[in-house]
Amino acid sequence: EIVLTQSPGTLSLSPGERATLSCSASQSVSTSYLNWYQQKPGQPPRVIIFGTFNRATGIPDRFSGTGAGTGFSLTISSLEPEDSAVYFCQQYGGSPPYNFGQGTKLEI
Amino acid sequence: EVQLVDSGGGWVQPGGSLRLSCAASGFAFSGDAMNWVRQAPGKGLEWVAYISGSGTTKYYADSVRGRFTISRDNAKNSVYLQMNSLTAEDTAVYYCAREDHPARYYYYMDVWGKGTTVTVSS
Numbered sequence: 001e002i003v004l005t006q007s008p009g010t011l012s013l014s015p016g017e018r019a020t021l022s023c024s025a026s027q028s029v030s031t032s033y034l035n036w037y038q039q040k041p042g043q044p045p046r047v048i049i050f051g052t053f054n055r056a057t058g059i060p061d062r063f064s065g066t067g068a069g070t071g072f073s074l075t076i077s078s079l080e081p082e083d084s085a086v087y088f089c090q091q092y093g094g095s096p097p098y099n100f101g102q103g104t105k106l107e108i
Numbered sequence: 109e110v111q112l113v114d115s116g117g118g119w120v121q122p123g124g125s126l127r128l129s130c131a132a133s134g135f136a137f138s139g140d141a142m143n144w145v146r147q148a149p150g151k152g153l154e155w156v157a158y159i160s161g162s163g164t165t166k167y168y169a170d171s172v173r174g175r176f177t178i179s180r181d182n183a184k185n186s187v188y189l190q191m192n193s194l195t196a197e198d199t200a201v202y203y204c205a206r207e208d209h210p211a212r213y214y215y216y217m218d219v220w221g222k223g224t225t226v227t228v229s230s
Contacts, residue, residue: 033215037217045220047217090217098143098158100153
């Protein structure tokens, strides 16, 4: 089973700053299969980046993803207050077919 | 509107059973694989179970295999999670989620229900 480790656990930044969230995999993950989700309190998660680089529908272009192999990152270029949330990376493939990182809490 | 409505949660004693339901609307349900994902209070997301569009392929997390059963009724646009032998560790919000796989190249969960809460306690 591939283990995803996210860092930092909590990130506290100010509006307008840049946030970089990391996701490290215990084995190589195809870039097609690495996704990021945003979850706000009391809401289900929503996909924001799929296939490492691709923004989901309706996601602002201040969100971007990059990475390859065992290292992936989510960058939010200029933070807005509404970006406060927990962010999870997720990989597809193998057994189990899906698993998630433990999450990074972003406080604005 | 594409929508998933999950239901069936509640309070149950350890060792008890519960059946969750997820009703889909706004898309061709039988063509899409579905998942159940859970989140214990204050914790992260845990994938629980997967079922293919036809219902012939199923996968389970190690933590629930042998106790939980995922199924679907494409005529009713619904997916289910039968949960038996429940323990306190199963206490969580349970979400159903649709798998999207554009061009069968990317795989992710693009539509989620609002979640249904399961509490296992004596």
